[in-house]
Amino acid sequence: xxxxxxxxxxxxxxxxxxxxxxxxxxxxxxxxxxxxxxxxxxxxxxxxxxxxxxxxxxxxxxxxxxxxxxxxxxxxxxxxxxxxxxxxxxxxxxxxxxxxxxxxxxxxxxxxxxxxxxxxxxxxxxxxxxxxxxxxxxxxxxxxxxxxxxxxxxxxxxxxxxxxxxxxxxxxxxxxxxxxxxxxxxxxxxxxxxxxxxxxxxxxxxxxxxxxxxxxxxxxxxxxxxxxxxxxxxxxxxxxxxxxxxxxxxxxxxxxxxxxxxxxxxxxxxxxxxxxxxxxxxxxxxxxxxxxxxxxxxxxxxxxxxxxxxxxxxxxxxxxxxxxxxxxxxxxxxxxxxxxxxxxxxxxxxxxxxxxxxxxxxxxxxxxxxxxxxxxxxxxxxxxxxxxxxxxxxxxxxxxxxxxxxxxxxxxxxxxxxxxxxxxxxxxxxxxxxxxxxxxxxxxxxxxxxxxxxxxxxxxxxxxxxx
Numbered sequence: 001x002x003x004x005x006x007x008x009x010x011x012x013x014x015x016x017x018x019x020x021x022x023x024x025x026x027x028x029x030x031x032x033x034x035x036x037x038x039x040x041x042x043x044x045x046x047x048x049x050x051x052x053x054x055x056x057x058x059x060x061x062x063x064x065x066x067x068x069x070x071x072x073x074x075x076x077x078x079x080x081x082x083x084x085x086x087x088x089x090x091x092x093x094x095x096x097x098x099x100x101x102x103x104x105x106x107x108x109x110x111x112x113x114x115x116x117x118x119x120x121x122x123x124x125x126x127x128x129x130x131x132x133x134x135x136x137x138x139x140x141x142x143x144x145x146x147x148x149x150x151x152x153x154x155x156x157x158x159x160x161x162x163x164x165x166x167x168x169x170x171x172x173x174x175x176x177x178x179x180x181x182x183x184x185x186x187x188x189x190x191x192x193x194x195x196x197x198x199x200x201x202x203x204x205x206x207x208x209x210x211x212x213x214x215x216x217x218x219x220x221x222x223x224x225x226x227x228x229x230x231x232x233x234x235x236x237x238x239x240x241x242x243x244x245x246x247x248x249x250x251x252x253x254x255x256x257x258x259x260x261x262x263x264x265x266x267x268x269x270x271x272x273x274x275x276x277x278x279x280x281x282x283x284x285x286x287x288x289x290x291x292x293x294x295x296x297x298x299x300x301x302x303x304x305x306x307x308x309x310x311x312x313x314x315x316x317x318x319x320x321x322x323x324x325x326x327x328x329x330x331x332x333x334x335x336x337x338x339x340x341x342x343x344x345x346x347x348x349x350x351x352x353x354x355x356x357x358x359x360x361x362x363x364x365x366x367x368x369x370x371x372x373x374x375x376x377x378x379x380x381x382x383x384x385x386x387x388x389x390x391x392x393x394x395x396x397x398x399x400x401x402x403x404x405x406x407x408x409x410x411x412x413x414x415x416x417x418x419x420x421x422x423x424x425x426x427x428x429x430x431x432x433x434x435x436x437x438x439x440x441x442x443x444x445x446x447x448x449x450x451x452x453x454x455x456x457x458x459x460x461x462x463x464x465x466x467x
Contacts, residue, residue: 014325021302022295024164029294031168031175035207036287037352038179039200042186044353048280049130050197051353055283056124056265057137061148063258064113064141067105068149070251071098072156074243076304077390079160081454084312090239095157095219096229097236097243102153106146113142124262125269127276133197140201147212154215157224159305166218170211178207242390242454249392253399260403267411268425274357278422281361284352288345288362289369292338296377299330300384307388311453323385323444330381331374338373345370361422368426378437382444391452394443402436 036058043051062069075098082090117138126134151170158166184192185199192199219225231239268278303326310319349362369376383395407428414424443449 014322015329017306018299018302018322018326018329021162021164021305022298024168025159025298025301026295028164028168028171029297031171033287033291033294034175035178036290038175038182039204040284040287040352042182042200043197044284045187046197048276048353048355048358050133050200051283051358052276052279053126053130053134053137053197054200055279055286056126056130057134057141058283060120060124060138060262061141063255063262064109064145065148065152066251066254066258067109067247068102068152069254070247071101071105071243072152073250073304073387073392074098074245074247074390075153075156076160077246077308077388078239078243078454079157080162080305080308080388081312081390083161084309085314091161092224092226092229093231093235094239094243095224096231097239098153098157099150099225100230101243102149103146106149110142110145113145114139117142123266125266127269130276136198137201140198140205144205144208147209150212151208151215154212154219157219158215159301160308162305162309164305166215170214170218173214174207174211176207177210178203181206246387246390246392246452249396250387253392253396256396256400257403260408263408264411264425264429267408267415268422271415271422271425272420274361274422277355277357278361278425280353280355280358281363281422282365284349284358284362285365285369287352288348288366292334292341292370292373293376293380295334295337296330296380299326299377300380300387302326303381303384304388307385308453311389311450316450316453319385319389319450320444323382326385327378327381330377334377335374338370342370364423365426368423368430372430372433375433375437379433379440382437382440385444386440386449389449389453391449393452394440394447394449398439398443399436402432402439406435407432 039054039058040051043054075094079091079094082088082094117135121131121134121138124134151174155167155170158164180190181192181203182200183189185195185203186197187199188194195202216225265279265282268282269275271278303323306322306326307319310316310322345366346359346363349359349366353359353362379399383399386392386394410431411425411428414428415422416424418424419427
């Protein structure tokens with residue numbers, strides 16, 4: 001039987017439950033998309049070197065945020081399952097623990113990042129004409145790491161508690177500030193000083209910091225930033241292992257995944273000719289592609305929330321059913337959306353660049369990645385389900401193997417030898433998505449991934465909470 005009235009209402013109206021959790025997160029992703037679009041539009045208005053540098057450093061930023069993303073996954077699994085089990089004191093203490101982790105690791109990566117920035121730029125094979133711009137972006141993005149860590153982990157806390165409107169409000173704030181500062185500082189509009197590409201970097205810093213402060217204020221207003229939120233050390237020692245158990249495979253996956261993208265950028269940057277055009281086209285393609293995946297990411301987050309709650313309520317079969325429901329909704333809706341979008345690819349690309357060669361590369365990139373949408377969508381939703389269950393080991397092994405065992409070797413072979421063009425790299429991405437998604441589906445259907453959850457007898461949990 002369900003443990004509380006929330007679980008009963010979720011079971012009686014499953015599709016309404018999915019929609020109520022998904023639509024604010026879809027809007028949140030839309031605002032996140034506009035952040036990227038503003039960055040790319042202003043960068044393209046300046047020159048192609050700025051646009052290509054922004055693409056490289058955006059991927060590098062994701063790499064630097066790996067620990068935040070990892071512990072955000074851990075927070076969603078631990079907190080959503082605790083909410084589903086009705087363990088509210090545990091929820092409050094996990095919030096405090098996650099904030100401590102965000103502050104510590106954000107500061108550590110900031111301190112370590114500056115001495116290593118030169119080595120990173122060299123490893124990325126950044127062309128000489130782009131290096132000063134790329135280095136400046138990297139320096140400012142290192143400064144934004146502590147507030148970015150807080151923003152990501154607090155957003156995860158809100159989602160795990162099914163408070164999906166709170167991340168939406170903070171993302172609206174970040175988007176508005178980023179857009180105003182991008183255009184104002186990057187192009188000198190509205191009386192702002194025109195500092196060119198440097199304005200794009202400081203727009204990110206200002207907007208992310210504002211979003212992090214807003215989230216902390218909302219947590220405080222909800223009573224989750226009280227002294228009792230920060231539990232005794234003995235409780236943290238018991239709580240941290242499960243958080244780490246979920247986080248380390250998620251973090252390693254982020255390292256494997258984003259380092260794979262950095263290697264993909266390096267493979268693209270070293271093709272025999274047209275490397276800068278291909279890099280700029282890839283940056284544009286990634287931004288437009290992200291629009292198509294906004295609902296997919298929302299469904300990914302929704303799957304994590306719902307499955308975590310049902311596993312906490314000790315209903316593993318209902319959790320699995322919800323995963324299939326979310327997958328079916330996502331496949332139908334987003335595939336139809338991609339079909340409608342297909343004719344408008346070239347006009348959208350033309351809005352973001354005035355360079356014909358860059359536009360051609362962007363269209364080529366988007367063609368292959370639109371064809372991969374059903375497979376990419378399956379991967380995203382099932383990965384979200386595994387995150388909510390704490391089964392991040394499956395995501396790490398499957399998605400990591402697809403990236404390093406299939407995508408990168410195939411990209412190098414097709415891009416540098418068999419096709420001698422960037423299109424070979426895009427084809428390799430398409431092939432790896434097919435194999436990855438089918439493998440994830442097999443594990444979701446036939447393996448006991450529910451065993452990774454924090455499922456315990458209620459009386460045992462309550463005894464621990466009182467300690």
